[in-house]
Amino acid sequence: MKMSLTVNGTRHEVDVRPTARLIDVLRDELGLTGTKEGCGEGECGACTVLVDGKAVASCLMLALQACGKEVTTVEGLAHGGELSLLQRQFIAHGAVQCGFCTPGMLMSAQALLMENPTPSADEIRTALAGNLCRCTGYSAIIAAIRAASGREADRADGSA
Ligand code: FES
Ligand code: FES
Incomplete structure (x- = not known):
């Protein structure tokens, strides 16, 4: 089936199987391999992208469900070759x-x-x-997000 979807501000026309998942179209059709597949079952979050500004597991969403919506992948965070504040804080x-978990975390x-x-x-934890994440223990991730939100000074309260 032919469908159009907008990814990182660019509209694409793609020919997809009706059962194709959003992650498959992003990675295999559009070459946006920043989005990772971990579990493929909605459990790990590695495949998280934004659809109309909401975080969704792209392994659980059919590509057709994204038809006419705005999809943002990790490749869409940087602008003009410059990483976003959130990426820099990570x-x-x-x-x-x-x-491996980082694109989904971001x-x-x-x-x-x-x-x-x-x-x-x-x-943030919620x-x-x-x-x-199997590597970081989460504290550094939470600290990075708090820093990107301008709340780094609050870490002194020990709640991060
Ligand atoms: S790949 Fe694990 S939630 Fe999608
Ligand atoms: S799984 Fe999170 S950095 Fe390795």
Whole structure:
């Protein structure tokens, strides 16, 4: 089936199987391999992208469900070759180790910050509850998100 979807601000026409998942179209048709597939069952969050500004697991969504919607992948966070503040804070805080979970973490964090620009540590933990990381222990990730939200000074309260 032919469908159109807008990814990172660019409209694409693609020919997809009706059962194709959004992650398959992003990675295999559009070459946006920043989005990772971990579990393929909605459990790990590695495949998280934004659809109309909301974080969704792209392994659970049919590509056809994204028809006419705005999809943002991790490739859409940087602008003009410059990483976003959120991405830079992940690097600055050592919130990236193997990196496999990082695109999904970034997209869940991005969705949170768009909805709540100054989340508490608990609100960040809740927003990331669907994103698993086997490397970092999460503290650095939470600190990076708080820094990107302008709440780094609050870390002194020990709640991060
Ligand atoms: S690959 Fe989609 S949630 Fe794990
Ligand atoms: S950095 Fe390796 S899984 Fe998160």
